[in-house]
Amino acid sequence: MSEANRFSLDGKPVEFQPGDTIMDAALRAGNYIPHLCHNPEFEPHGSCRVCMVAVNGREVSACTWPAAPGLEVESASETIRQQRRSLVQMLFVEGNHLCPACELSGACQLQAVAYYTGMLDPHFTHQFPRRAVDASHPDIAIDFNRCILCELCVRASRDVDNKSVFALSGRGIGSHLIINSPSGRLADSDFAATDKAAQVCPVGAILHKRRAYRVPIGERLYDRQPIDIVGDVAAQDEQNHDG
Amino acid sequence: MKSLANIAGCVDDIMATCGDHPELLVQYLCRIQWRYNCIPPEAIELLAVRLGLPVAHIRGVIGFYAFLHETPRGDFNILISDSITDQMLGSRALLDRLCRQLGVQAGVARADGRVTVDTTSCTGMCDQGPALLVNGFALTRLDVARVDAVAALVEAGTPVQDWPAAFFAVEDNIRRRDRLLNAPRSTDGALRLFLQQGADAMLETIDRSGLRGRGGAGFRTASKWRFCRQAPGGRRYVVCNADEGEPGTFKDRVLLNSFADEVFEGMTLCAGITGAQQGFLYLRGEYRYLLEALESVLARRRSAGLLGRDILGRQGFDFDIAIHMGAGAYVCGEESALIESLEGKRGIPRKRPPFPVTRGLRQQPTVVNNVETLFAATCIARFGADWFRASGTEQSTGTKLLSVSGDCVRPGIYEYPLGVTVGQVIEDCGAEHAQAVQLAGAAGTIIPRDEFDTRISYEDVDTGGAFMVFGPERDLLDMVRNFVHFFAHESCGFCTPCRVGGTLLKNLVDKVYAGRAGEYDLQKIRDICRLMRDTSHCGLGSATPNPVMSTLEKVPSIYRRRLCTSDYEPAFDLEAELEEARRITGRDDSGAHIGRET
Numbered sequence: 001m002s003e004a005n006r007f008s009l010d011g012k013p014v015e016f017q018p019g020d021t022i023m024d025a026a027l028r029a030g031n032y033i034p035h036l037c038h039n040p041e042f043e044p045h046g047s048c049r050v051c052m053v054a055v056n057g058r059e060v061s062a063c064t065w066p067a068a069p070g071l072e073v074e075s076a077s078e079t080i081r082q083q084r085r086s087l088v089q090m091l092f093v094e095g096n097h098l099c100p101a102c103e104l105s106g107a108c109q110l111q112a113v114a115y116y117t118g119m120l121d122p123h124f125t126h127q128f129p130r131r132a133v134d135a136s137h138p139d140i141a142i143d144f145n146r147c148i149l150c151e152l153c154v155r156a157s158r159d160v161d162n163k164s165v166f167a168l169s170g171r172g173i174g175s176h177l178i179i180n181s182p183s184g185r186l187a188d189s190d191f192a193a194t195d196k197a198a199q200v201c202p203v204g205a206i207l208h209k210r211r212a213y214r215v216p217i218g219e220r221l222y223d224r225q226p227i228d229i230v231g232d233v234a235a236q237d238e239q240n241h242d243g
Numbered sequence: 244m245k246s247l248a249n250i251a252g253c254v255d256d257i258m259a260t261c262g263d264h265p266e267l268l269v270q271y272l273c274r275i276q277w278r279y280n281c282i283p284p285e286a287i288e289l290l291a292v293r294l295g296l297p298v299a300h301i302r303g304v305i306g307f308y309a310f311l312h313e314t315p316r317g318d319f320n321i322l323i324s325d326s327i328t329d330q331m332l333g334s335r336a337l338l339d340r341l342c343r344q345l346g347v348q349a350g351v352a353r354a355d356g357r358v359t360v361d362t363t364s365c366t367g368m369c370d371q372g373p374a375l376l377v378n379g380f381a382l383t384r385l386d387v388a389r390v391d392a393v394a395a396l397v398e399a400g401t402p403v404q405d406w407p408a409a410f411f412a413v414e415d416n417i418r419r420r421d422r423l424l425n426a427p428r429s430t431d432g433a434l435r436l437f438l439q440q441g442a443d444a445m446l447e448t449i450d451r452s453g454l455r456g457r458g459g460a461g462f463r464t465a466s467k468w469r470f471c472r473q474a475p476g477g478r479r480y481v482v483c484n485a486d487e488g489e490p491g492t493f494k495d496r497v498l499l500n501s502f503a504d505e506v507f508e509g510m511t512l513c514a515g516i517t518g519a520q521q522g523f524l525y526l527r528g529e530y531r532y533l534l535e536a537l538e539s540v541l542a543r544r545r546s547a548g549l550l551g552r553d554i555l556g557r558q559g560f561d562f563d564i565a566i567h568m569g570a571g572a573y574v575c576g577e578e579s580a581l582i583e584s585l586e587g588k589r590g591i592p593r594k595r596p597p598f599p600v601t602r603g604l605r606q607q608p609t610v611v612n613n614v615e616t617l618f619a620a621t622c623i624a625r626f627g628a629d630w631f632r633a634s635g636t637e638q639s640t641g642t643k644l645l646s647v648s649g650d651c652v653r654p655g656i657y658e659y660p661l662g663v664t665v666g667q668v669i670e671d672c673g674a675e676h677a678q679a680v681q682l683a684g685a686a687g688t689i690i691p692r693d694e695f696d697t698r699i700s701y702e703d704v705d706t707g708g709a710f711m712v713f714g715p716e717r718d719l720l721d722m723v724r725n726f727v728h729f730f731a732h733e734s735c736g737f738c739t740p741c742r743v744g745g746t747l748l749k750n751l752v753d754k755v756y757a758g759r760a761g762e763y764d765l766q767k768i769r770d771i772c773r774l775m776r777d778t779s780h781c782g783l784g785s786a787t788p789n790p791v792m793s794t795l796e797k798v799p800s801i802y803r804r805r806l807c808t809s810d811y812e813p814a815f816d817l818e819a820e821l822e823e824a825r826r827i828t829g830r831d832d833s834g835a836h837i838g839r840e841t
Binding site for chain 2: 044046047048049050052059061064066083086087090091093094124125127149164165166167168169170171172173174175178179180181182
């Protein structure tokens with residue numbers, strides 16, 4: 001491959017294909033850039049901002065920025081690591097993320113990225129929002145306390161399942177996930193546990209009932225290896241939930 | 244309570260008037276809200292069926308815009324402008340008085356459904372505040388007498404259209420005219436010259452004039468038009484951004500009120516140059532009162548052959564303009580969020596690239612220009628590039644309209660050549676004792692007195708035109724607090740740093756204000772500011788820290804004098820947190836209070 005199809009990531013050359021973002025090319029080449037709202041199966045979103053990198057000195061989200069020849073991309077610097085850590089800390093204090101009590105602990109991307117960025121405490125003031133849990137559906141429960149508004153379920157349900165079960169409402173800190181049914185409850189929607197939207201949640205917000213502890217805590221994906229080695233939980237869903 | 248009768252008929256009427264397309268969702272919702280003071284569930288279901296949209300999508304759109312509600316507001320929906328300049332004119336005390344008189348709590352509809360009183364972001368009446376919106380219409384110059392009269396009219400159930408017209412008078416307050424505002428008026432002079440000279444020559448004139456975007460970003464207007472013209476694509480669009488939401492800015496209000504022909508002519512000129520056939524004026528909800536007048540200007544221009552097919556007889560020069568209403572969202576002033584809103588969606592800024600000039604409305608090449616930019620373009624087309632360049636500086640050609648408000652004798656619109664000093668404006672508006680000016684609104688910077696020689700220009704300090712004056716007695720931390728609350732309220736919520744950081748920043752500034760912060764909190768404020776500036780998805784998030792960072796740098800005393808001595812203070816007040824426990828146990832002895840043990 002010619003020079004024309006390469007950029008530099010932390011000083012190492014990375015090859016890219018036409019149409020690639022920095023994230024696409026980096027992941028294909030085996031270079032992990034942390035991310036939460038990004039899933040290679042979907043259009044780039046750019047909302048969590050955890051994949052911030054410096055491109056020629058300017059900070060951009062790797063998942064949305066087009067790869068181009070000769071770019072100098074910095075991902076491993078201490079400044080960027082701190083930024084990512086702060087962003088993850090913000091997500092932690094925004095919702096109610098109580099890892100020891102969460103059935104997804106060990107298989108949660110938020111928790112794994114927190115470890116990856118070296119987060120040891122929430123740093124910011126907890127907002128402790130009051131959010132009801134929707135356990136109405138026979139196979140799926142939604143714990144809105146853990147929703148990080150990545151919109152992967154929104155996108156999967158709309159673009160893959162053709163159901164549009166989810167949408168966001170509100171704005172600012174009041175942004176929240178809503179369900180497309182007359183009552184607003186999941187049981188009254190046409191959601192099914194086999195939907196793509198049920199397989200893409202990077203955190204413990206969309207939960208499959210009766211599967212929570214099939215893999216014991218301590219033996220889960222990120223209990224065994226860090227996220228920069230094993231990658232996204234959605235890509236390994238079978239292994240985690242049914243293993 | 245307003246009758247919810249005939250919702251189906253209402254939806255039919257609206258669709259017959261506006262057209263029938265999912266893109267018009269926000270337009271339908273605005274009109275349903277105007278009619279019923281809420282979006283009733285039946286209307287949501289009807290729209291979902293008629294437009295083929297999921298109910299949750301429609302509810303998500305309603306939930307995004309501040310002026311759309313699923314739960315009914317009162318028959319009289321009163322929103323008092325909470326801009327810092329309105330507050331400085333006493334808006335909060337008037338709000339309390341109105342609530343007391345009407346027996347309501349701010350933000351909660353009265354039990355009989357008669358009235359809701361609440362606050363809203365700057366309504367663009369800073370030169371004649373305090374102001375409010377009643378059922379969407381701007382009411383200016385509030386004082387005790389006017390508040391009492393409003394309360395009486397509400398209690399009497401007098402329809403808003405029968406309230407005294409004087410309450411709704413909005414003055415232009417043009418205090419200084421320069422070449423743009425002094426130019427002889429015309430409805431078609433620029434278009435006639437365009438047809439004589441051709442698109443290339445006219446674009447060259449705009450280019451040579453050096454005109455840059457007047458909304459604040461300062462992008463060269465001719466470059467934007469050229470990019471759009473050259474971009475591959477089928478249809479092209481011209482959008483006039485009249486979502487004048489920056490607190491302290493009201494120049495577009497005046498231009499739309501008194502110079503609408505020039506603004507629409509500027510859009511038509513842009514269409515002629517870029518090949519666009521459809522234009523939109525995106526009018527902020529707060530300027531609802533201008534809608535009918537603007538529609539009639541459009542109708543007049545259509546019948547004069549200045550809009551529609553074969554404009555001024557030139558075959559194939561087809562262009563028309565539709566007005567779209569905003570519904571209470573500052574972020575929609577960001578051009579890509581505005582486009583999302585035009586498409587009937589939540590106003591979430593798009594990722595860039597691509598930029599609207601290549602992929603904008605309906606993914607087609609789109610020019611989005613500020614009202615003042617289009618107005619200036621029309622004048623430049625008529626009087627030439629040199630005429631315009633004769634004012635201003637090398638990089639900042641021409642004149643700029645400033646919206647002057649706050650502690651000054653003569654608030655209003657001032658047109659100056661760019662490069663004017665802050666001190667000159669201060670002198671002209673009658674504010675000799677001012678301690679500081681906040682330039683460019685909430686997203687701008689503070690100019691303290693010792694920097695009044697600063698020049699307003701793209702080279703020095705850039706502005707969309709807001710010029711808020713603060714007198715010697717003002718506490719600038721009130722201003723900072725107002726702005727961080729504003730930004731937290733207006734964040735679209737899409738990206739983490741703005742959604743969460745904006746609220747954390749607001750809470751920390753409140754902590755400083757309450758006298759409960761330490762040095763550690765200031766450091767945290769700086770860290771959050773830096774993170775928001777560097778990692779936000781759009782300009783709103785990255786500008787939110789501006790008023791905090793600029794005051795921390797230039798007037799740190801407003802923070803320092805409020806710090807408590809300790810280095811670290813917890814975010815919560817332990818004594819206050821014990822209140823619930825005291826209530827439950829019925830104790831109030833000294834042992835039930837922190838630091839009172841004997």
